[in-house]
Each structure stands twice: as C-alpha cells, then as structure tokens.
Amino acid sequence: MGTAILTIIGILLVIGIIYLILKVAMGALVGVGGIAYVAVMLIRCFPILSIALVGAIVYSEDVIAPVLLYAVAVVLLTRRRAAKDIKEQAFKKLEEQGIVSEHLALGLEPSENTPIYIFAKALQPKGYGKKVLDKAAAKHRIGTKTCDGARYYFDEGEWEKLASRVANEVIATLNNQMQKYGIISENMSFNIDNKYSDLRGLIDVHIKDSFAHYVQRIMDERDVISETIPAARNSMAVVEAQIRRIQSLKEFMLVKNREREGVKLFIDKTVLTEKKNYLQGRAVIEEKDVDKLFGERDLAEKEVIMNICSALWKDMDYKLVEHDADHFWIHATAVDKHTCADCKEVYKSVEKYGKNQYCKGCLTKIHEQEDADEAEGKSVRRYISAPPPGVKIEM
Structure with missing residues (x-):
C-alpha cells in the first residue's frame, strides 16, 4: 500500500514539475485540463522512461530522486529531439531555396505535426537553426555572405x-x-x-x-x-x-x-x-x-x-494645368484662348458667351443668376451661339 502511494505521489510530482516548466516557458497551459494534457503527453512521448520511473519508485521506495532524474531526462531528451527537428528543417530549407537568411534560420521552431511539439516549443534551444548553419559554414560545407546588413547562407553556386x-x-x-x-x-x-x-x-x-x-x-x-x-x-x-x-x-x-x-x-x-x-x-x-x-x-x-x-524645343513650350484629377498641358500661345474671364483659370475648353469666354462652372453661375433676375421681373440679356431652328437673322 505504501509503495503504491509513493508511486502515485511520484507521478504527480513529475507531472507538476513538467507542467510548471511548460507554464513558465509558454504560459499556454491552464488548470486541470493542462495538467491532464501534460500527463498524457509524457506517457505518449516517453513510454519507456515513464515505466522506468514507476519501477524506480517501487524498487527504491523513494520519490524525490527518481522524479528529479525523470524530469531532467525529459528536458534533455526533448531539447535533443527539438534540436534534431530544427537541424533537419534548416538543411531542408537550404535545399529548397538554395539561399536562406539568417533571420529565417533564427526563427526556426520544432514542427507542429509531432506529439512532442508543445514540449519541444517550450524547451527548444533558441536560435539553433543559425548555430547549425554557422557550423556548416565554418566547415566550408556551405557559403555565407552579408548583403546590405543581412546575412545569408547558400549552397555552392x-x-x-x-x-x-x-x-x-x-x-x-x-x-x-x-x-x-x-x-x-x-x-x-x-x-x-x-x-x-x-x-x-x-x-x-x-x-x-x-x-x-x-x-x-x-x-x-x-x-x-x-x-x-x-x-x-x-x-x-x-x-x-x-x-x-x-x-x-x-x-x-x-x-x-x-x-x-x-x-x-x-x-x-x-x-x-x-x-x-x-x-x-x-x-x-x-x-x-x-x-x-x-x-x-x-x-x-x-x-x-x-x-x-x-527646354529642348522652342515650339514645345507647354505648361501643366491641374484641376483635381484632371491634368493636361497647354501651349504658351494658347493660354489666353483657354482662360475663363471670370475665375481666370485655364481649362481645356471654354465657352464664348457674349463678348467673353467662361468655364463650365462660371457659365452655370451666370445662367443661374439670369434665371433669378428673370424670376424677379428684371430685364435680362441672354446670348445664344446660334439662332433656333427655322429662324433667320436679317443683316
């Protein structure tokens, strides 16, 4: 009975230690669900080591030493697996791309499609992808260059x-x-x-x-x-x-x-x-x-x-005119013929009305004022560009 209790206590201690490690590293596990997840992952990822833990506790009738050894073994094995995964990724990226940046190598993390992912992500050796490629470059297996402040690794050629x-x-x-x-x-x-x-x-x-x-x-x-x-x-x-x-x-x-x-x-x-x-x-x-x-x-x-x-040709003396989204160029000799008599702005086209020429906006205002004056009974002189159909002008 005492041995069984010690075994249960040992297992709970292991789960607690690993849980705390992961929580501090990742902040991703909360409550009973997180603890249960850790327990399942430990058994699934380290079955032989977990069985050995139970055996050690039963055989030695001690809890602390087996638990601490188990926790250390889990951490070391996880880091080793994570390092191996990152190394494989680094060389796979290099094989696919031909060139990889130091920034990419630094950001490599363990693959998500592995049961040990959450352990590996929390316990991975940081920047291991860069270390792997640096080691390969030092042995002249791959090349490395710095360009515009960024470092790159590349295969030959x-x-x-x-x-x-x-x-x-x-x-x-x-x-x-x-x-x-x-x-x-x-x-x-x-x-x-x-x-x-x-x-x-x-x-x-x-x-x-x-x-x-x-x-x-x-x-x-x-x-x-x-x-x-x-x-x-x-x-x-x-x-x-x-x-x-x-x-x-x-x-x-x-x-x-x-x-x-x-x-x-x-x-x-x-x-x-x-x-x-x-x-x-x-x-x-x-x-x-x-x-x-x-x-x-x-x-x-x-x-x-x-x-x-x-500047190159005198007969190409053009000036840019901008009206909101409407842009055009007008020749210096044509500016007067395209300038509104009222607002003094230059337009692509102006309409002659009476003795002067106006842009569309100013001409609309003139007609509106004429309409208002007529409504008040005032005499208004209007201009037409041509007589109505059927009307003849006698000279």
Whole structure:
C-alpha cells in the first residue's frame, strides 16, 4: 500500500514539475485540463522512461530522486529531439531555396505535426537553426555572405545563380521600356518570381545593382538625359504604392528617403525626339496622350518629361494645368484662348458667351443668376451661339 502511494505521489510530482516548466516557458497551459494534457503527453512521448520511473519508485521506495532524474531526462531528451527537428528543417530549407537568411534560420521552431511539439516549443534551444548553419559554414560545407546588413547562407553556386536570374529579368524589362517608351525610372517595379519572403531584401539589392549597371551602360552607349524629380513633386501616390509592397522596416525607410531625395528619370533623347513629333502643334495635350506615348506613370514623371521637351524645343513650350484629377498641358500661345474671364483659370475648353469666354462652372453661375433676375421681373440679356431652328437673322 505504501509503495503504491509513493508511486502515485511520484507521478504527480513529475507531472507538476513538467507542467510548471511548460507554464513558465509558454504560459499556454491552464488548470486541470493542462495538467491532464501534460500527463498524457509524457506517457505518449516517453513510454519507456515513464515505466522506468514507476519501477524506480517501487524498487527504491523513494520519490524525490527518481522524479528529479525523470524530469531532467525529459528536458534533455526533448531539447535533443527539438534540436534534431530544427537541424533537419534548416538543411531542408537550404535545399529548397538554395539561399536562406539568417533571420529565417533564427526563427526556426520544432514542427507542429509531432506529439512532442508543445514540449519541444517550450524547451527548444533558441536560435539553433543559425548555430547549425554557422557550423556548416565554418566547415566550408556551405557559403555565407552579408548583403546590405543581412546575412545569408547558400549552397555552392546558388548566390551567383540568383544574381544572374534577377539581372536577366531586370535587363529584359529595362530594354523593353527603353525600346517602347524611351524612359526608365528609379520608381520602376520588377516582377521577379520569388516564393520565399526572407529573400526579398536580397533580391531588391540585386535589382538595384542590375539597374545601376544598366544605367551606366546606356549612358555610355546612348544620348541619355538624366533628370531628378524634385522631392516636393515625388507624389504620395507613388510613395503609397511602394509602401504597399513593403515587408520590412528597412524597405520602408528606403522609400521615405527616396521621397525626400527625389527620383531619377533616364530618357533616351533619340526616342524622345521621335515621340514629341506626335504632340507638336497641339494647343492642348491631354494626360492620356502622354500616357500613350510614354507609358502610364506618375504625374510628377510626366511633368518632367514635358518640361524637358519644352527646354529642348522652342515650339514645345507647354505648361501643366491641374484641376483635381484632371491634368493636361497647354501651349504658351494658347493660354489666353483657354482662360475663363471670370475665375481666370485655364481649362481645356471654354465657352464664348457674349463678348467673353467662361468655364463650365462660371457659365452655370451666370445662367443661374439670369434665371433669378428673370424670376424677379428684371430685364435680362441672354446670348445664344446660334439662332433656333427655322429662324433667320436679317443683316
């Protein structure tokens, strides 16, 4: 009877100790349900060790020593299993991706699809994925490099393979833009195929390097104009679009710095000369016309393009006009013909009424006032652009 009681007390002590370890480590187990869960998991995950515990208590008629030894064994075995699991994950990730970041390695945890998961998560050796890869790198089994402040591990040839793939895709996109529109911008986005979020920062660095090399080459080979969009005109629409693609604080700071410093455009003068011929001679150039020739881009970029045309060719002296979402360019010689006599604003079209010309809004106000005056019995002089059907004007 005494032995049975000692055994029960020992088992309860073990469950209590492990329960407290897990609760302190994870804060995930509460009440009787948590204790029962620990009991089941101990028996399920460590059946031989659990049987040995009962035997030790019965044989020695002691509780404390067997319980403490059992608890220590459970902790050590759990950490060992967790370490093995994390090691397998680290090398599996490296095999799948070719390159893994130190950040990913540090964040590796035991797999969830194992009965020992809750023990392993609480008792795992922290940062073990990084330690495993560091050890492999020290033995020269894998390579390691630091890029833009972030460290990466890679299999032989994978670093160059990724850099080459990114460079080829960037150059293909830039060539297409230059041939089609004659313009590339630092704001350009590149659709680089990437399934691994931890490599996004590295890919962005390769994109930046490839863009810089491409720009240097075309500056040497072509007649290219480089122009910076002032920070004040680097519209929030562009910045917000970039921010939506951001997945790290570092990327966010890069975008905010670009917002302050401005964005560079690189324009092929030969292509620009060909395209400006389609716009030359127009009194008004609508935004859709600029989009058609130079591609859909931010208004600040389109303004720079038109300003360059104005600076290069005297007959391309255009001024940007903005009315909320309506943007267009008007030739300097056509400003007077498109200016409202009342509000003095420039519009794509104005309507002549009497001796003057008005925008739609001002003309509506004039007609409303005429209607009000007529309602009060006042004499109102109205103007018509043409006589009603069937009415002839005698001269």
